[in-house]
Amino acid sequence: MVDRLRRGDRAAQDVFLRRYAPVMHAFVRRAGPRDADVDDLTQELLEKLLGVVARFDFDGPAILTTWVFTVAHRWLLDEKKRRHLQLAAMDEGADVADPREGADASVHQQQLDAMLERALTQLPEAQRRVFVLTQVHGQPLEAVADVEGVPVGTLKSRLHRARAALAVTLQPVLTDMRPKRAGES
Numbered sequence: 001m002v003d004r005l006r007r008g009d010r011a012a013q014d015v016f017l018r019r020y021a022p023v024m025h026a027f028v029r030r031a032g033p034r035d036a037d038v039d040d041l042t043q044e045l046l047e048k049l050l051g052v053v054a055r056f057d058f059d060g061p062a063i064l065t066t067w068v069f070t071v072a073h074r075w076l077l078d079e080k081k082r083r084h085l086q087l088a089a090m091d092e093g094a095d096v097a098d099p100r101e102g103a104d105a106s107v108h109q110q111q112l113d114a115m116l117e118r119a120l121t122q123l124p125e126a127q128r129r130v131f132v133l134t135q136v137h138g139q140p141l142e143a144v145a146d147v148e149g150v151p152v153g154t155l156k157s158r159l160h161r162a163r164a165a166l167a168v169t170l171q172p173v174l175t176d177m178r179p180k181r182a183g184e185s
Helices: 002-006 010-031 038-055 064-082 103-122 125-136 141-148 152-177
Strands: none
Touching: 002 010, 002 038, 010 038, 010 064, 010 103, 010 125, 038 064, 064 125, 064 141, 103 125, 103 152, 125 141, 125 152, 141 152
C-alpha cells in the first residue's frame, strides 16, 4: 500500500484514510489541544500523514501503525507550539436519544464516555498524552518514550499519576456501577 501511496494512487489513499481517519480523530480529540476544532485538526493531520507516508521505511524499526502514531504525536506537539489564538468552542446541538429499544443503555454509555473524556481533559497534558497513546491506542511505552524524548521510567510515572487521577475523578461513577450484593441498598 505504501508503494501505491508513493505513486499517488487514489485507491490506496482511500484505504489509508479509511483505516487511520477514525483512529486519528479519536487521538486528536483525546490528546490534542483542548481549545481546538477536532475535525479541522484531524483533517490537517491526515493531510500531513498522506504527505509524508512515502518516507515510511519498511526496513526500519517501526511498523506502519507505530510510525503513523509517532508522526501524529510529533505533529500535535508542533501544533501546540504553533497555536497562538485561543478559540472558544461552539455550542453543540442537543443529543437526540436513540428511540430504539435499549436507548437507556446507549445514553448511559454516552454519559460514561463523556465523563471519561472530561476526566481526561483535566489531566496535565504530558499525563494525558501518555495515557491516551498507551492505554487507548495501545502504543508501546518504548515508542512513546522515544517520541516524548524521556526515559521509559518517566513515562511509567506519568502513566501511574494519570491512572490515579482518573480513578479519583471517576470514583463516584465507578462505585455506582458496582453490582449490588444481596442485602445492600
